[in-house]
Amino acid sequence: MQLLEDELLEISCSKVNCSNMTLLELQSVPISQSTYSLENTPPAEPLSMSISPHADYPGLEYPPVFEPETYSLADPQSSLTLLRKQGELFKRYRERSLLYFPIFKERVLGFKIVHLIHPEDIKVIVLTGKCAHKETRFFVNWLGRSVLNDKGGHRWHYKRKLITPFFNVKVLQDYVTTLREKAKDLVLAVEECEGTVVEVVPYVSNYVSNCVIALTMGKDALFDVQLFNESTNEVKNCVTKRLCTPWMYNDFLYNLSHYGKTEATLVDTIHKITNSVIKCKMKDWKNGVKEGNLNILEFLLKAKHNGADLDESGIREELVSILMAGHDTTASNLSFVLMLLANHKEVQDRVFEELCSVLGDVEKEPTYEDLQDLKYMHQCIKESLRLYPSVPNLARRSSKIMTTHTGYVIPEDTLLSLGIFDMHHNPNVYPDPEKFDPDRFAPENAKKIHPFAFLPFSGGSRNCIGQKFAILQMKMSLCALLKKFVLKPVDTPSSVRLISSITLNVENGIRVRFLPRIHKELIQ
Numbered sequence: 001m002q003l004l005e006d007e008l009l010e011i012s013c014s015k016v017n018c019s020n021m022t023l024l025e026l027q028s029v030p031i032s033q034s035t036y037s038l039e040n041t042p043p044a045e046p047l048s049m050s051i052s053p054h055a056d057y058p059g060l061e062y063p064p065v066f067e068p069e070t071y072s073l074a075d076p077q078s079s080l081t082l083l084r085k086q087g088e089l090f091k092r093y094r095e096r097s098l099l100y101f102p103i104f105k106e107r108v109l110g111f112k113i114v115h116l117i118h119p120e121d122i123k124v125i126v127l128t129g130k131c132a133h134k135e136t137r138f139f140v141n142w143l144g145r146s147v148l149n150d151k152g153g154h155r156w157h158y159k160r161k162l163i164t165p166f167f168n169v170k171v172l173q174d175y176v177t178t179l180r181e182k183a184k185d186l187v188l189a190v191e192e193c194e195g196t197v198v199e200v201v202p203y204v205s206n207y208v209s210n211c212v213i214a215l216t217m218g219k220d221a222l223f224d225v226q227l228f229n230e231s232t233n234e235v236k237n238c239v240t241k242r243l244c245t246p247w248m249y250n251d252f253l254y255n256l257s258h259y260g261k262t263e264a265t266l267v268d269t270i271h272k273i274t275n276s277v278i279k280c281k282m283k284d285w286k287n288g289v290k291e292g293n294l295n296i297l298e299f300l301l302k303a304k305h306n307g308a309d310l311d312e313s314g315i316r317e318e319l320v321s322i323l324m325a326g327h328d329t330t331a332s333n334l335s336f337v338l339m340l341l342a343n344h345k346e347v348q349d350r351v352f353e354e355l356c357s358v359l360g361d362v363e364k365e366p367t368y369e370d371l372q373d374l375k376y377m378h379q380c381i382k383e384s385l386r387l388y389p390s391v392p393n394l395a396r397r398s399s400k401i402m403t404t405h406t407g408y409v410i411p412e413d414t415l416l417s418l419g420i421f422d423m424h425h426n427p428n429v430y431p432d433p434e435k436f437d438p439d440r441f442a443p444e445n446a447k448k449i450h451p452f453a454f455l456p457f458s459g460g461s462r463n464c465i466g467q468k469f470a471i472l473q474m475k476m477s478l479c480a481l482l483k484k485f486v487l488k489p490v491d492t493p494s495s496v497r498l499i500s501s502i503t504l505n506v507e508n509g510i511r512v513r514f515l516p517r518i519h520k521e522l523i524q
């Protein structure tokens, strides 16, 4: 069976015109527990799939009844080579994750990718970090070896320990005033198109960009923000194109290609801009290190001054990475929250009622404590992160032969894709998975969810460093927008077309109508 599929792959590959390839997937191979064996690897002793509470979580009603037999039916089309557009590719992965749960393998030219979808398998990888490291090769030119883009090990650990203290509660509290100002700017911008249909992504993106720039380099940093953002977007396009075009996986071919050359020029621009901001700050500080409220640049310069093993290019790598990590993810999620609230009047009503009750007076500006008290709003954000996780797959590479919890052996040096999106849409973990139901995350229900079945911010030691800041940012903007407007649906969850990119995206934007809200009145 395996041999036959491999032969068919060879045949189908030989028919492919590489220059037309726009996708990651040439073929997916279903893996059944009895036949699964990647080359030169002995088949695993299948582990028991019996349904009993997991030893680590005796109080949880988990594992739920997975039905591996139903999900490992052979796909009649699986041996055919399929060239697909990004949107189709995204849809195809979803189908495969259901058909071949809990694991499936794909081959892309000479590369093998194993997709893992079971929470226990994903847990093994994200929790220990011992059997797999982060796959970061395609981002190195742009992000270097920052905390975000280091594959792991001592160097990563050192930097993570250095930066983590920055994201403490005190800093978050200090940033509330800045977030409030930026949210006001967002409301003013939306007000200009009140009543009309608004494509929300650019507005939200601008708000998030301003917040993250303030956090990393300070709100008064002098640089060409537009050029920086445009260059960053273009680099993302180049990297996405590379990820979806297997022949560009080869460094030599990629560097010769149009995309490789464009990326090099843009990265140079981004680095020059960031270097100049760093130099400027160092000049400002020649008479002594600043104390008090610091942004990330100042925090890192101070660490360097105090002897941390960090040079200027190391600081630049962190800034560029945090700007990237903090922008797309939050902007993507905030756009989806707005669409979901617009489409679920009863939920929007409840969020607004909660807002009025927490603030007391709807005109009052929310404080850090108020934002913490918006529990139902938090549930809505979580549910939208479940439905639309900004990072739909995590890329890892196995660093030794490993056996998954579900009983499959994976050889050393295999590319792994942890299917966060698929896991979040698994009907056995989340009944009626496409339904927007924030009550899934009400305290009494949330405790029944397997801790590794909800990973929008990843988990373990490499979890998202900025998640609290992201939530704060989203809450602040939702408060500001909902105080002023009633959201009405234009695009719906079934009308938007999701695409796989570095972060989750939609093909044609997300549109919402903003109507002026008459205070204290709920939605008509």
Ligand code: HEM
Residues within 6 Å of the ligand: 134, 147, 148, 149, 160, 212, 215, 321, 322, 325, 326, 327, 329, 330, 333, 389, 390, 391, 394, 395, 455, 456, 457, 458, 461, 462, 463, 464, 465, 466, 467, 469, 470
């Ligand atoms: C809704 C917003 C966000 C989401 C969904 C999100 C999600 C994630 C995920 C899934 C990872 C793990 C990536 C991987 O291991 O491959 C990650 C890592 C990271 N995130 Fe976020 N993120 C968000 C916002 C932010 C913000 C606002 C910042 C900073 C201001 C940030 C900074 C980082 C950094 C530095 C890492 C790397 C951590 C490490 O590897 O040690 N993120 N994020």
